[in-house]
Amino acid sequence: MPSMALFMTTLGIILGTLTVTSANHWLTAWLGLELNMISILPMIAKQKHPRSAEAATKYFLTQSTASALMLFSSTLNAWQTGSWDITQLNNKLSCILMISALAMKMGAAPTHFWLPEVMQGSTLTTALLITTWQKIAPITLLYMTSNHIETTITLIIGLLSILIGGWGGFNQTQIRKMMAYSSIAHLGWTMTVISIMPNIAITNIIIYMIISTPFFLLLTTTTSKTLQTMTTTWAYAPTTTITLMLLLLSMAGLPPLAGFTPKLLILDSLVTHKLTLTAATMAMLSLLSLTFYLRTTYLLTSTAPPITTQSTMLWRLKPAQNQITTTLAPIALFNITILPALLT
Template structure:
């Protein structure tokens, strides 16, 4: 996909738009970077051979255009709020909520998540990975400037984790499951943003690593629905072990590496005395672990037959090394944490 010069150009401008947003010193510059990022991602999403991709690109464009217009309105209103005639119309806290809501809409956080699962459903796995990871960097960075403990922030965090947990339970499409998983992780990312920039960057790094490992396997074997997991070849134990360990690690099961970022955030929130928030977050996250376990347990334990003919190719030698490396990190990473984080 990277051998086409047009796609290389769009990937370059996609990266440039995000870098402009996170390095801008004004809201107008941040808005400009977000627009460059949007106009670069739309052609990457579109596919003339797939009407669902074109529909997803249209949904994404309309939603992002609405969010951009609200962001621009909020930024302009914020710059005018120092005037006496305007300050009586809207308080700074209200304008902060308007700007933050537009950024939450851009990143697909609940309760502004209505477009996210539908757009994910129409994309291929590579574009889905970009939407789940890179496209969240700029809105998260900008939202962290205005993000502060309060009723608004706590409501958004609980809504993200709750909707992400409940929404994925009844799904059979792997893309929708990953979409609701991403919404759930958004709640943890936003709670990490309450503690500081380092916290959410660490969590985002782990989330990106685990999501990339999982989507690499989905993309390699062209998996789209849960019933395809039952047909994974038993002759490739490395594939099944890598898939399910990364799945449970993304869910935050304690023996795996994915538990580390949640552990760090829980420790930080407890140190700030946010006890009710931590309790609700941990309880609601059990929903995501449930549907991860449902995917893993049903396909790994209850399937005994090995078909003579299978549409899945065995894991190629070129993918064995990265798959084994990602599996080793996911399995053994938590063991070496005390060497790098003695305070934990």
């Protein structure tokens, strides 16, 4: 992509998100979301491949549908209450429609169908944007309307997302699809507590973004796209391999890593609000996600010396110990080790 086009699309993505996060009117928030969507489409479609064009088309159609539903919901609320204020979503039907629209924009279940396919047709950098930056605006709108959100609906969406995110990741050998289902599962944890303790929900999604950012950036240095190619990274990038392994275990939520802290806070909040059965169900469903996280971790470490390599080596190895790797490794380790101390 030409540098000027890249600058314009990046500027559009940043301005769109800032417009939504600073908006107080539903039409302003809708305008920011549309600017955000239009700006990222060239990034998804920049590869000259039919899969990229398909991913861009699916992303456009899904986001347009969600935006139309969001406009209908805000208009209905303004018709009933006379207010376009984001924090005054008092109409129950409008609230349900708005939650559905924002869940579709983020890729939460049951409107998750577009996320794995779009991420598979994108580059690793674009997939990183879709799973992190593109979720900031919808999460902000959910946070601003959290006082009017029906707890039952968010619990159903959250449990479905955790179930589908864990179950869908079982079969995947493509890293981008696996991370898409991981994103769906983490969104599920956020959705379950967004109407009960919105601050903990924001903490959970922020920690997920902090963990997944170095994970995707380290993957770009190794050019790994499948689990098979990840098994060869130890031969030429042992530091990257160890960091990826720790980041995966942190995403899985194993103590004492950073990913365990928000899950513990969410379960504690649910039990405090007498939703013990829901908390127990979430903890059991998270074992599905833990399975494919541990499988990927095993594949990363199974080729470490003195174990024999179990897969075909790459024909030409590219050295990954460059400036990006040496910069991201301490950042990733900082996120893994220091966050629990900061939050407790």
